[in-house]
Amino acid sequence: MPNDNKPGTVIQRTWWRIRDLYHELKPCRFSVIVALIAWPVFVSVAQGTEILRSVGEGTAIGGWELLRIFVFFSALMLWAITSWYAARVLLYFDFPAQRGVARSKFAETHVPRILGIMPILIVGWGFVVAARSYDPTATAHRWLLGFAVLCIVLAIVFYLLVALRRRFLGAMRTQQVRHASQLEPGTIIGLGVMALVAIALFIAFTVASVSIAQRLGAGSILFLAAASWVVFGGFFVFLGSRWQFPVITVVVLLALLFSLWNDNHLIRLVPRQEVKRADVLASFQKWYDLIEKNYGADKMHPLYIVATEGGGIRAAYWTAIVLGALQDANPNFAPHLFAISGVSGGSLGAAAFDALLAEPTTASLKFKDKAHAILGQDFLSPALASMFYPDLVQRFIPFPIPYFDRGRSLEMGWEKAWRDTMGNDRFAQSFVDLWKPNPDSREWMPALFLNGTSVEKGNRIITSNLRLTNIFLDADDAADKLSNRRLDATKNACHIPLSTAAHMSARFTFVSPAGRFPDGSHIVDGGYFENSGATTAYEIATRIKDWCAFKKITNVDVKVIMISNDPRKPPIGPAKPQPELPGPKHTKSLLVQGQFMGELTAPLYALLNTRNARGTYAQKAIGREQRRFKAGVVEAPPDSEAAELKTRDIVYFKLRDTKVPLPLGWMLSAAAARTIREQINQDDEVVQNQSAAKEVLANLPPARPSP
Known part of the structure; x- marks a missing residue:
């Protein structure tokens, strides 16, 4: 029986609606988790604030580079797009555990959009926090506040583009699906591109972590990592919901078990030489x-x-x-x-x-x-x-x-x-x-x-x-x-x-x-x-x-x-x-x-x-x-x-x-x-x-x- 038709007090009915809303939006939880992790990193953690400071000042060697600034905001927007798109696609699915749950069209429409602008707003607030650590007369103070304003503008533009995209792209899927094969080709291609980008970054940072990472900058790397987590975390959510099996829990337990044997932080050695050490x-x-x-x-x-x-x-x-x-x-x-x-x-x-x-x-x-x-x-x-x-x-x-x-x-x-x-x-x-x-x-x-x-x-x-x-x-x-x-x-x-x-x-x-x-x-x-x-x-x-x-x-x-x-x-x-x-x-x-x-x-x-x-x-x-x-x-x-x-x-x-x-x-x-x-x-x-x-x-x- 739908909760709207069940007898109960106001408090009970309110709780039932909250519970249904939770189960309905649960598939997009990785977008929420990553955003919640990012909030203290850029707002409270000193090293996260220092990363944003370097955007306003430039690095000690190389100065204020426009290209790095462009890459920084491009990576931020990629994180925003991934956070929105992964949530939106996961809400397309009619997973077995959700059947019979009252659904809210308003939440399914607007929650992914809010998750999309959350990364931009978090970084914007981080810029404000970073600016506060400077004397108001410092040049970096003004630049950081300017970047905070830019983040607000980007968030507004992003929300409007997502909300109005149907007018430009025509009618899009609104009904739910039960299998990945039922997704439209454009959606499958988009998800595939996101996964390939994450894999390419893994290969690049494994083969040439120093040179490539220094060109991108620390902030861009954090944003790209957040986007990758959303993509692969969403994939594990899909598998767990589709199979009705705790995939994420099993993965975490395996990581804990493997920690007994996979300590890879060995101290590097070089060939031994004949030496005589004095005291x-x-x-x-x-x-x-x-x-x-x-x-x-x-x-x-x-x-x-x-x-x-x-x-x-x-x-x-x-x-x-x-x-x-x-x-x-x-x-x-x-x-x-x-x-x-x-x-x-x-x-x-x-x-x-x-x-x-x-x-x-x-x-x-x-x-x-x-x-x-x-x-x-x-x-x-x-x-x-x-x-x-x-x-x-x-x-x-x-x-x-x-x-x-x-x-x-x-x-x-x-x-x-x-x-x-x-x-x-x-x-x-x-x-x-x-x-x-x-x-x-x-x-x-x-x-x-x-x-x-x-x-x-x-x-x-x-x-x-x-x-x-x-x-x-x-x-x-x-x-x-x-x-x-x-x-x-x-x-x-x-x-x-x-x-x-x-x-x-x-x-x-x-x-x-x-x-x-x-x-x-x-x-x-x-x-x-x-x-x-x-x-x-x-x-x-x-x-x-x-x-x-x-x-x-x-x-x-x-x-x-x-x-x-x-x-x-x-x-x-x-x-x-x-x-x-x-x-x-x-x-x-x-x-x-x-x-x-x-x-x-x-x-x-x-x-x-x-x-x-x-x-x-x-x-x-x-x-x-x-x-x-x-x-x-x-x-x-x-x-x-x-x-x-x-x-x-x-x-x-x-x-x-x-x-x-x-x-x-x-x-x-x-x-x-x-x-x-x-x-x-x-x-x-x-x-x-x-x-x-x-x-x-x-x-x-x-x-x-x-x-």
Whole structure:
């Protein structure tokens, strides 16, 4: 009996109508699901907002490209068309489970149209949110608001075209069908074209994920992925409804089952070489002998250790800019730089700087400019292309296919950026090659300590050219996990590409997967343990200072350079927690806060915020240790001496918030990159980067004039 004729109360009748409407519209649920997923991605998630910002600003390398803007909106319209068309076609069918359900012609007509304009309106609102993060006087603010208006116009035009299409195309099918063969040829062709486009994108992003993805851009890739999900999700809905079998549930259960065997995120290896790894003390002795030989035995020699914190591309770019600017100002900086301890993006910046030092023609090399050219490229698009196409398909295959790994695409993006800029494959070559002696190599190359986190144990896994000893408390040597533990410890090394070495520390949440070692254990971003790199730097500095005291070496002055990239981070000099910095708050804070379901979310928020708190603690601890060492006393000086941290023993480089938000993902906009570069020479009430650079350079021997 139809619900309209059944006796019942108003509430019952209303519920019956809602239930019938749900069953009637259930076939087009994938269009709804994808739109609901897209809403927080473009409105609430920082990396989604950054993608829209890049549309308003252009990328750091290449600027504001009209072609990419055209592709962006074309892909958005393809998603809109797919969302509408898939819903419309599925509502043509008279599935067995729907027979006897009261149908609403109004809903069948207008719901697909609403689903068609939802993607456009979601992105339009995302543009509004992105514009709010800028100062109103910024050019990008106006462009983003303009794109938001364009989205509204496109949504209106799209709705009108769909509503009025019958007038232009003539009478179209209005009756329902029970079999796919009863669909009109035009409908079948349209669905076939959509499926072929999705398959073609899968092949393209599998074969050439970096080059094709960078041409399309991250936003276009997300839209194309959404369209593909709607197409294939709708196909599974059709099969399940036609067969009256839970196809989607079975597919999800198979994916969960296959996850036991299909982990394809293997850490890439390169052929093993004969190497002999020194430890920190042996490396220090080599450094000391070279410094005495080249700069005189009767002089005080500064020894610099860098601790650079994590923060995605912002950290990578800022780290390379700071170190590159110091090297450009005085080539004697690198010979006095003993080691760099990096986390996440900071490790990528450190690896890029060391790789530049390994180039044979560094005398004429502009380090800061090369760092900009390499790290200003779009690394997010290749990762997303692999994430939503080959690596997503991998979840439904019972055996691993390493070629589908999205982490591999990110590494290849870094390799391509280096190759396009420098004309060689150093970033794709072995990590140990940076320190391999050859006629063109430097006498001294700074050591790298790239900090990752163990999934199984939660402790540090450090990727380094030096052998880890017991001075690194509760830390695993990546070389031991990568190679055969039966080898002598001095012969173990990290035989992996340089790009993979950087990625070992920079396995960003979700965008980069956990890397799998040959023994089946996993490594994730170093920021999960602590995000500053100061813990490892502290252990290196303490060991060298203790050794100098034991050997009565009095002409080595150990100094620490800390590179921070979080514009919202309070000063770390004073011991007590400090209030937020003055000025604008355009960059999203790394701290996670919220009131919704506090009893459930409070532990999660605490865990997420702990990683940054541990980093700040480590930075303050190394600062106190430096002051104690300089004072020649056992106990640290009182907190009133915190002002000393601004000079001499600890040198800080940091970023401040400006009119332009500074992103955290793997892509820099043009304005963000320019803002970061400009801050290297800035001194104000928040940052003292120019003074910090002068402090470092003042301790170095004068640069020799060019011949």
